[in-house]
Amino acid sequence: MTYADVYESWKSDPNGFWMKAAEGIDWDRRPSKALFDENAPLYEWFSDGMVNTCYNAVDRHVENGRGEQTAIIYDSPITHTKREISYVELRNRVANLAGALRAKGIEKGDRVIIYMPMIPEALEAMLACSRLGAIHSVVFGGFAANELAVRIDDAKPKAIIAASCGLEPNRVVHYKPLLDGAIELAKHKPDFCVIFQREQEVADLIPGRDYNWHGFQYGVEPAECVPVEGNHPAYILYTSGTTGQPKGVIRSTGGQLVALNWTMKNVYDVNPGDVFWAASDVGWVVGHSYITYGPLVHGNTTIVFEGKPVGTPDPGTFWRIIQEHKVKTFFTAPTAFRAVKREDPTGEYIKKYDLSGLRAVFLAGERADPDTIVWAQQQLGVPIVDHWWQTETGWGIAANPLGIEELPVKVGSPSVPLPGYDVQILDEGGHPMPAGEMGAIAIKLPLPPGTLQNLWNAEARYKKSYLEHFPGYYETGDAGYKDEDGYVYIMARTDDVINVAGHRLSTGAMEEVLASHPDVAECAVIGVADKLKGQSPLGFVCLNAGVDRSHADVTKECAALVREKIGPVAAYKMTLVVDRLPKTRSGKILRGTMVNIADGTEYKMPATIDDPAILDEIADALKTLGYPNAG
Ligand code: COA
Ligand code: AMP
Secondary structure, three states: OOHHHHHHHHHHOHHHHHHHHHHHOOOOEOOOOOEEOOOOOOOEEOOOOEEOHHHHHHHHHHHHHHOOOEEEEEEEOOOOEEEEEEHHHHHHHHHHHHHHHHHOOOOOOOEEEEEOOOOHHHHHHHHHHHHHOOEEEEOOOOOOHHHHHHHHHHHOOOEEEEEOOEEEOOEEEOHHHHHHHHHHHOOOOOOEEEEEOEOOEOOOOOOOOEEEOOHHHOOOOOOOOOOEEOOOEEEEEEEOOOOOOOEEEEEEHHHHHHHHHHHHHHOOOOOOOOEEEEOOOOOOHHHHHHHHHHHHHOOOEEEEEOOOOOOOOOOOHHHHHHHHOOEEEEEEOHHHHHHHHHHOOOOHHHHOOOOOOOOEEEEOOOOOOHHHHHHHHHHHOOOEEEOEOOOOOOOOOEEOOOOOOOOOOOOOOOOEEOOOOOEEEEOOOOOEOOOOOOEEEEEEOOOOOOOEEEEOOOHHHHHHHHHOOOOOEEEEEEEEEEOOOOOEEEEEEOOOEEEEOOEEEEHHHHHHHHHOOOOEEEEEEEEEEEOOOEEEEEEEEEEOOOOOOOHHHHHHHHHHHHHHHOOHHHOOOEEEEOOOOOEEOOOOEOHHHHHHHHHOOOOOOOOOEOOOHHHHHHHHHHHHOOOOOOO
């Protein structure tokens, strides 16, 4: 079947299409149908089925004869460690961990926050929660205590599972003090914490609250897999929106299992037993879907990589791992390739390794610039597949579906919509735009299985953020166009979200932090083009009248404040002190125009601008940092 046939088969019979895909999952009770639309525009999938995620990701492979196959390869160039965990070993470890959590009171529906670096125990913690039907929420290690506290107050976890530390190439990330600080800041307090002590840093435990990962599992009864309803939340993953309050994306159990399992063959073209590597982090959606759940549910071997594309120890790390662990499909972010290309433009490190087992490379997380794609195509000689998705969708909206048909590549486009997604380009009034014309990208409801079901504690925000602007559609927040062949092009965000090194960040959240600086009267944060990271945040601040401190001191404090409140991952370094910000007559800050000036792109003078002269002041300020050509 061609891609067109498969897409058409979904379109003409969505229920039949997804029920067939559901056959790839082992259900405790088969669902009677795929879509549950009684509550539209809130949709659910497979709601009356009963199923367990961990059973499908782990136990069933042991029962089906894959017990000795490696489930997880841990490769950490930072700690010089390599380790393999077979499916049978994984089952035993996860059953014990789940048993220990249950002995401390964790049950179906309880929330558990996981705050861990890239070690296999992070995946085991996720799987142990799924085994019990508990709802995990993994928080990325690059966030500060304050961000963790916000998530604790929203998710109200009964337990938090953390490691003593994380390891960045240049420093130890002290997780435990961050965790203690977050619990101190949060109004909600977990009943208990479980700490995995790493040998690089052993943390102090608080008696009565904190338990040692190994100690608390001693002598417990291993837990069985608890079947849950198909619409039971599998996890909550917080992602940046337009404000400092992150959105808790709810992923449901049945839909996630069916959709991810379907993508492993149809999109990524791997078979059970193949090695699949997503060089991301479990704190991000890519880590949830394609380090943990997708590959394991499908019976693949997954790799947990604790390292960076460059510097751990050199730009050959990716290629070493691909050779050594026989990776068939590799998934990374364009920024990682840009980092490698910068250090090894002619691919000298690539030539040192045998990459003949590599079938394809997938890129996502940000726009893949044509230079990077062409470089990778030339250096690696395998399909380089840009694909587009979001934390909200959990899997690709558009991709070149290699397992169905390898379509012609159009550099600059993540190819075509996958079955399940009816992608439309709309004008402001919600009317479809002709091919080639830019508009807001929206997806006709319902979204397919495995996409977000709702926002945690925030149904009204869910409807407002995604469903209300274009009734009948899900608003992606991205803008772009489709060409005559139906290929989509993702050009920009329509909101205050920026993408820094594949990390999704909210400029609104950074503005909230800057505004809390006692000397700052007003501020705006924009994303400016950055050759390595795609975008970098840049803040403009206007100081309170009478403040006569050195601007250098204030800007240094601004950077420190964002790092302290949001975390190092924000990579917020640049602040400009200006007298005024450009605004419309109604007072709206013209952030888009400031981006155009910084990036040196053409723009029309906004008709509603209050005082055009301010744009010259902004341009002069930007010149002091080397814009429009910096980055
Ligand atoms: N825990 C704690 N801190 C972290 C962290 C983590 N898990 N991940 C990143 N950070 C810190 C970094 O140490 C850095 O801190 P510093 O300011 O003290 O140096 C800061 O956050 C910014 O990190 P990053 O944006 O990653 O920049 P970098 O200069 O360290 O590395 C790249 C640049 C391109 C190599 C790196 O960003 C990269 O590998 N990106 C790929 C991203 C990716 O795979 N995303 C997944 C989406 S699919
Ligand atoms: P996240 O939720 O962190 O995965 O970020 C999702 C956002 O990243 C999308 O809405 C896009 O703006 C951007 N993005 C992800 N993948 C791509 C891609 N292949 N091309 C262009 N933008 C992308």
